[in-house]
Amino acid sequence: xxxxxxxxxxWLKIDGDQAVIGITEYAAKQLGDITYIELPQIGTSIKxxxxxxxxxxxxxxxxxxxxxxxxxxxxxxxxQDSPEIINASPQEDGWIxxxxxxxxxxxxxxxxxxxxxxxIDSLG
Amino acid sequence: xxxxxxxxxYEEHSxxxxxxxxxxGWILPLFYEGIxxxxxxxxxxxxxxxxxxxxxxxxxxxxxxxxxxxxxxRSISRIPNGHGxxxxxxxxxxxxxxxxxxxxxxxxxxxxxxxASTVNKDFKAISERIKSGELTDVSKNTAKIDIQGPxxxxxxxxxxxxxxxxxxxxxxxxxxxxxxxxxSRTGYTGELGYELFLPPDIAPRIWRTLINDxxxxxxxxxxxxxxxxxxxxxxxxxxxxxxxxxxxxxxAFFIDMDKNFVGKDALxxxxxxxxxxxxxxxxxxxxxxxxxxxxxLLDNIEIGKVSSGTFAPSLNCGIGLGYIDSKSxxxxxxxxxTKGKSINIAAKLVKLPFYKKGTLRYPHTNTLH
Numbered sequence: 001x002x003x004x005x006x007x008x009x010x011w012l013k014i015d016g017d018q019a020v021i022g023i024t025e026y027a028a029k030q031l032g033d034i035t036y037i038e039l040p041q042i043g044t045s046i047k048x049x050x051x052x053x054x055x056x057x058x059x060x061x062x063x064x065x066x067x068x069x070x071x072x073x074x075x076x077x078x079x080q081d082s083p084e085i086i087n088a089s090p091q092e093d094g095w096i097x098x099x100x101x102x103x104x105x106x107x108x109x110x111x112x113x114x115x116x117x118x119x120i121d122s123l124g
Numbered sequence: 125x126x127x128x129x130x131x132x133x134y135e136e137h138s139x140x141x142x143x144x145x146x147x148x149g150w151i152l153p154l155f156y157e158g159i160x161x162x163x164x165x166x167x168x169x170x171x172x173x174x175x176x177x178x179x180x181x182x183x184x185x186x187x188x189x190x191x192x193x194x195x196x197x198r199s200i201s202r203i204p205n206g207h208g209x210x211x212x213x214x215x216x217x218x219x220x221x222x223x224x225x226x227x228x229x230x231x232x233x234x235x236x237x238x239x240a241s242t243v244n245k246d247f248k249a250i251s252e253r254i255k256s257g258e259l260t261d262v263s264k265n266t267a268k269i270d271i272q273g274p275x276x277x278x279x280x281x282x283x284x285x286x287x288x289x290x291x292x293x294x295x296x297x298x299x300x301x302x303x304x305x306x307x308s309r310t311g312y313t314g315e316l317g318y319e320l321f322l323p324p325d326i327a328p329r330i331w332r333t334l335i336n337d338x339x340x341x342x343x344x345x346x347x348x349x350x351x352x353x354x355x356x357x358x359x360x361x362x363x364x365x366x367x368x369x370x371x372x373x374x375x376a377f378f379i380d381m382d383k384n385f386v387g388k389d390a391l392x393x394x395x396x397x398x399x400x401x402x403x404x405x406x407x408x409x410x411x412x413x414x415x416x417x418x419x420x421l422l423d424n425i426e427i428g429k430v431s432s433g434t435f436a437p438s439l440n441c442g443i444g445l446g447y448i449d450s451k452s453x454x455x456x457x458x459x460x461x462t463k464g465k466s467i468n469i470a471a472k473l474v475k476l477p478f479y480k481k482g483t484l485r486y487p488h489t490n491t492l493h
């Protein structure tokens with residue numbers, strides 16, 4: 001399994017042609033207490049850079065973008081009533097959706113852990 | 125950031141690394157641990173808020189002879205010594221210059237607690253309305269700490285050793301660290317709560333003493349805003365302003381019409397011809413939050429805008445206040461709160477307060493359970 005990160009602060013765990021997607025701890029901290037998430041429908045086809053779902057925190061309403069193209073096979077329905085799970089465990093229990101990958105984005109758009117750490121350090 | 129003013133408690137806050145923000149020209153914590161945990165703590169335990177930025181005006185003089193009654197919508201003569209009342213300063217058009225609490229310290233002394241952003245404006249307005257007496261801005265010499273939550277009375281009694289026994293809106297003098305302090309039973313959260321007025325030089329020590337009590341946690345502006353909105357309390361600058369009258373804001377209760385005050389004629393006029401917009405309170409049928417500036421649509425027609433909105437942790441839904449065209453009849457209907465094309469939230473009118481389990485009115489001898 002490989003974990004990648006995007007500059008929009010999403011993470012993807014890729015296992016063969018399946019990807020699990022969520023937002024990083026950095027993103028969760030930036031958002032603050034998450035109060036709402038609109039999970040996508042299972043079966044939806046989604047293209048890379050399209051909006052995966054709406055998310056809201058105490059501070060603001062925001063969007064999460066999809067880092068791959070494919071079809072949604074599973075969503076983390078616990079987040080419906082308890083979106084704060086994303087704040088508590090953004091990269092484990094706070095996973096958002098599982099996707100059957102049809103197309104990965106350009107390798108240049110995906111960072112490994114070290115590259116992502118450097119990236120967020122550069123943001124100050 | 126260097127033009128922002130620091131309260132006497134700034135160093136205390138810095139030690140625990142909150143997320144600072146700016147408010148009315150002051151640098152204040154938005155949150156320490158997190159907005160929702162701090163909100164929850166206040167509703168169940170005891171929270172302290174740095175409210176040193178608020179304005180405090182002192183008036184000394186003959187109340188009747190000075191004409192100061194004309195500055196406020198509440199009858200000062202009916203405020204007993206040692207009590208306070210919530211009310212407004214209005215302009216000639218009945219627009220709200222500020223909302224405030226007027227405390228009657230003695231027969232001829234008032235303490236007026238106003239918003240941070242409006243102190244100078246309020247000072248000017250009151251000065252223009254009095255013909256004798258002395259009005260002083262004592263904001264710089266007065267620190268203020270709000271202590272709110274069901275356990276706060278126990279904390280005041282055990283930890284600060286203050287023998288507190290006060291009714292709602294009562295204000296009393298005490299001695300703390302050999303200095304004179306005032307404690308009013310008032311607040312902005314809907315919980316049992318008090319506001320502590322103290323000399324700035326002892327404020328850090330008192331703050332630290334309170335924070336060291338295991339029942340107490342600090343809460344920032346983020347939590348404060350959600351707590352007040354859950355009670356339906358207006359925020360000056362968002363829900364009320366010089367462009368709104370108390371009638372439009374559904375706050376006629378805080379006007380004593382049997383006295384003279386600036387703005388009264390305009391209010392009477394408005395009562396006669398009807399007001400063009402009115403404040404509504406609503407809850408959404410989801411966890412999505414209405415936010416300031418979002419549109420209010422009834423049958424696809426925009427009838428108003430949201431003035432304040434948030435997710436309410438106490439209710440697990442969105443809540444908000446807004447103004448709509450008085451001609452629109454909403455009543456039981458579901459209407460939409462929208463922003464552009466992407467946000468569309470169903471909402472319904474709700475009777476205030478949104479949160480109905482606040483401990484605000486606990487009798488002073490009350491134990492929680």
